[in-house]
Amino acid sequence: MAEAKDKWDDVGERFGEIGRHLKDRFDANAAFGADERDKVNDALRQLGDALDAGFTTIGETLRDPAMRDELKTAGSSIADAIGATLRDVSDAIKRR
Numbered sequence: 001m002a003e004a005k006d007k008w009d010d011v012g013e014r015f016g017e018i019g020r021h022l023k024d025r026f027d028a029n030a031a032f033g034a035d036e037r038d039k040v041n042d043a044l045r046q047l048g049d050a051l052d053a054g055f056t057t058i059g060e061t062l063r064d065p066a067m068r069d070e071l072k073t074a075g076s077s078i079a080d081a082i083g084a085t086l087r088d089v090s091d092a093i094k095r096r
Contacts, residue, residue: 004088007081014074021067025057 061067 004081004084007077007084011074011077011081014070014077018067018070018074021070022057022061025060
């Protein structure tokens with residue numbers, strides 16, 4: 001099962017990296033000043049801005065060829081991990 005664990009660790013690392021990229025882009029698109037956070041009207045506007053920035057970030061990420069490659073790699077990592085897990089299960093069944 002060591003191979004399966006390694007594959008799932010790789011999946012976690014890939015998606016962690018994608019999450020860090022999304023966070024960095026979101027932070028760049030949704031930076032707000034401290035004074036704005038103190039006002040209710042500004043808070044509502046900020047919520048709208050944050051939602052817009054989040055969807056903008058997702059759109060930019062999906063259009064970015066490098067991020068598309070990372071998503072493909074992450075998807076391949078999942079497939080590898082599932083394959084390794086199934087092989088491990090199969091081997092365990094055969095031994096019994």
